[in-house]
Amino acid sequence: MIIRPIQHQDMDALRAIARESGPGFTSLVDDPEFLRRKIALSIDSFARSPRAPEDEHYLFVLMDENSGRVMGTTAIEARAGQERPLFHFRHSPSAPGMADQPDRLTRCNHYTGCSEICSLYLRPDDRRPQAGKLLSKVRFLFMAQHPQRFADTVIAEMRGVSDEHGQSPFWNWLRAKAGNLDFATVTRLAGTGDTRLLDTLLPGGSLCTASMSEQARRVIGQVHERTRPALKMLTDEGFRYTGYVDLFDAGPTVEAPLTGIASVQGSEACRVQVVDDNVPAITRNRADHHNQALLLANSGVSDFRATITHEATWLPNHRLLSVPRSLAGKLKLETGSVARCLALAPTADQIQPRRHSPLPEARYAH
Structure with a gap:
């Protein structure tokens, strides 16, 4: 998406x-x-x-x-x-x-x-x-x-x-x-x-x-x-x-x-490092957001692109976002680009097996 x-x-x-x-x-x-x-x-x-x-x-x-x-x-x-x-x-x-x-x-x-x-x-x-x-x-x-x-x-x-x-x-x-x-x-x-x-x-x-x-x-x-x-x-x-x-x-x-607004306060501006697909990000530590869902957006206007992904890794100690090349192309990102990311909390179906959802995903809102 x-x-x-x-x-x-x-x-x-x-x-x-x-x-x-x-x-x-x-x-x-x-x-x-x-x-x-x-x-x-x-x-x-x-x-x-x-x-x-x-x-x-x-x-x-x-x-x-x-x-x-x-x-x-x-x-x-x-x-x-x-x-x-x-x-x-x-x-x-x-x-x-x-x-x-x-x-x-x-x-x-x-x-x-x-x-x-x-x-x-x-x-x-x-x-x-x-x-x-x-x-x-x-x-x-x-x-x-x-x-x-x-x-x-x-x-x-x-x-x-x-x-x-x-x-x-x-x-x-x-x-x-x-x-x-x-x-x-x-x-x-x-x-x-x-x-x-x-x-x-x-x-x-x-x-x-x-x-x-x-x-x-x-x-x-x-x-x-x-x-x-x-x-x-x-x-x-x-x-x-x-x-x-x-x-x-x-x-x-x-x-x-x-x-x-929580997502404004919680989002981070960062530099992008484009890596080849399936290549691990640079050495991580416990603070790194690896395999976590990130809402990721470029800094463009007319060429704005954004998605939610598990493929990118936010490295806060380096203020660097490691992005696979295939995803970077979709989001119009290059090494050195400025992007903004927001770490998302795990959803209920990621925490435990999903059995029943009383409320469907929002069909329309406002």
Whole structure:
């Protein structure tokens, strides 16, 4: 599995992903012109050399290097709200014993200017060990390599609760106050950036949750069942929910300081030593990461490549990464190149025989 920037020839795969992900996945909408613009913006963003985050949007694909099949996507928006306001509801729960001050939802654009991680989707036929982890964590290595491209605060809008038919309990309550548009329509309008009608229809003041249906009230700040693995990965990285939810499905937005993200803190910049395949690395000691899973990324931008591998060895005492020649070619690395690596904790199936996994690899996240 190799991560690389999206290319024009990935259009058919991206549209298939947009169709598979369904209503509520607003960062990828099944609209050919919208997707072409997204690919073009991403290619242009990777080609820029900004000193500060602007309107760049970095869209990556996960590729099976043997078949060439696009397995999934993941993305970073450098500065959310740059082209259009990024609206949320601020959920303000009532204090205990304050019956005269009920829970309220207030529309706001609190997160304008933050960097946003988004568009994480792993196709159903491509679930395999480490794939979801690679899609999630690779963004943090790219950000650690190029911090000037991103804001100090990073957010993720998590997909809220909806059923297999694309029905959102929260929107089913709110739609009566917002022109009675169905959930698929409003998420499509939001995803393509056509928000003029929504800005007119959505309530501008506070909403009292006491007037909601029990089903709508119960899903405020909750995530889609298939998004739970992705939320778990982000909370492990240090992301926290502070009360801001999506306008349409009430899914939570989580946030973290860029420098406080665990994978940013834990990753190491290092020099590369390319060795012939099957040749051992230089003399090791107990501190060396040999046969451990490493998330490994080059330091490129338009030629960025990353993967999870057991083939490379991180030699911390030498601040050197020993990489077999075949893997180095896939990652566009040479002896003397700068790379970034992150040692990954063993998975459960590496610690003991795998019997049953209650949660599958993340199919889609946010």
